[in-house]
Amino acid sequence: VVEEYSAIASHYRLKETIGSGGFAKVKRAVHLPTGETVAIKIMDKVALGADLPRVKTEIQAMKNLHHHHICRLYQVVETSRKIFMVLEYCSGGELFDYIVQKDRLSDSESRTFFRQIVSAVCYMHSLGYAHRDLKPENLLIDEDQNLKLIDFGLCAKPRGGMEDHLYTCCGSPAYAAPELIAGKSYIGSEADIWSMGVLLYALLNGFLPFDDDNIGSLYRKIKSGKYDVPDWLSKESVALLKQLLQVDPKYRITVEKLLSHSWMTAEMGVPVEWQSKYQNTVLDEDVITELSVHQKVSRETMRTELSKWKYDFLTAAYFLLLKKKTSGRAVRLQ
Numbered sequence: 001v002v003e004e005y006s007a008i009a010s011h012y013r014l015k016e017t018i019g020s021g022g023f024a025k026v027k028r029a030v031h032l033p034t035g036e037t038v039a040i041k042i043m044d045k046v047a048l049g050a051d052l053p054r055v056k057t058e059i060q061a062m063k064n065l066h067h068h069h070i071c072r073l074y075q076v077v078e079t080s081r082k083i084f085m086v087l088e089y090c091s092g093g094e095l096f097d098y099i100v101q102k103d104r105l106s107d108s109e110s111r112t113f114f115r116q117i118v119s120a121v122c123y124m125h126s127l128g129y130a131h132r133d134l135k136p137e138n139l140l141i142d143e144d145q146n147l148k149l150i151d152f153g154l155c156a157k158p159r160g161g162m163e164d165h166l167y168t169c170c171g172s173p174a175y176a177a178p179e180l181i182a183g184k185s186y187i188g189s190e191a192d193i194w195s196m197g198v199l200l201y202a203l204l205n206g207f208l209p210f211d212d213d214n215i216g217s218l219y220r221k222i223k224s225g226k227y228d229v230p231d232w233l234s235k236e237s238v239a240l241l242k243q244l245l246q247v248d249p250k251y252r253i254t255v256e257k258l259l260s261h262s263w264m265t266a267e268m269g270v271p272v273e274w275q276s277k278y279q280n281t282v283l284d285e286d287v288i289t290e291l292s293v294h295q296k297v298s299r300e301t302m303r304t305e306l307s308k309w310k311y312d313f314l315t316a317a318y319f320l321l322l323k324k325k326t327s328g329r330a331v332r333l334q
């Protein structure tokens, strides 16, 4: 096994498998130079077959998406047979499991999480991306109880911008918008809004608004747009669900309106901040110093190399040292 993983064994110590999804295996690992924990998504190119383009889509999207509620891509290693994606580790696991173990979340805990989801999705839409597979399984919790959006294999960046129509029917049926399962052309961002309605319903109730073992009945329920309203739901949350789960996308609330909806701002008083908290343009001086000393090159050379964002060992070392700095630990390489 080791020789297959030799490409990353030099900089990472692989630990246990933490999950596997379809054509990928995800292992916990330690980035040796910084000691930071990461997740490494390992894919076999032969086994991927026709799914290889999805991986390229995910990698390209994640290289452009830098947001505190989107799982960070640190490094990509490609060998003749394998693709490795080194990713931000989320110790809290899937939001899905969190909801199941708590049965359902309170209005205020749902609000805290849902604001983070809206922040990540609004940021994606502002860059012209639609996620298209929003569900609790694709939202991970990090050690600070922050949500991180994952799995960008189905995301789309329509050529002509967000108004451009998409055609491929994808994502998970229970979260899919009516226009998407009707096989009509649809707007990615509008379909994401519907999925967020299903997500919010799942947070508040602990079960799905539209559910059926038979796919035909499930589709009928989705197209009807009718769902139960349990008596524990607050009036404002019911109003918001109604605006998210509009069968006709032209009556569905827009993400801009969502940011300042009364249920979203209750208790918090401020609309959702969707801009990224990550500083992408200016490189951090402390990290440059540590890296240039460690690599025995001038700061100028280091700055030039880092600005190429090759998502190689250097990009990973930069992001992981920056993460150490922001969590108050020494910016030191071992």
Ligand SMILES: CN(C)C[C@H]1CC[C@H](N2C(=O)N(C)Cc3cnc4ccc(-c5cc(Cl)c(O)c(Cl)c5)nc4c32)CC1
Pocket (backbone or CB within 6 Å): 018, 019, 020, 021, 022, 024, 026, 039, 041, 071, 087, 088, 089, 090, 091, 093, 094, 137, 140, 149, 150, 151, 152
């Ligand atoms: C059900 N899915 C299709 C796969 C599942 C694999 C394990 C993973 N995981 C878990 O399930 N823990 C319980 C631990 C865990 C911890 N940190 C993670 C960090 C990143 C990712 C990750 C996984 C995939 Cl497939 C991605 O595309 C991206 Cl962008 C990120 N998964 C992590 C992860 C969650 C998803």
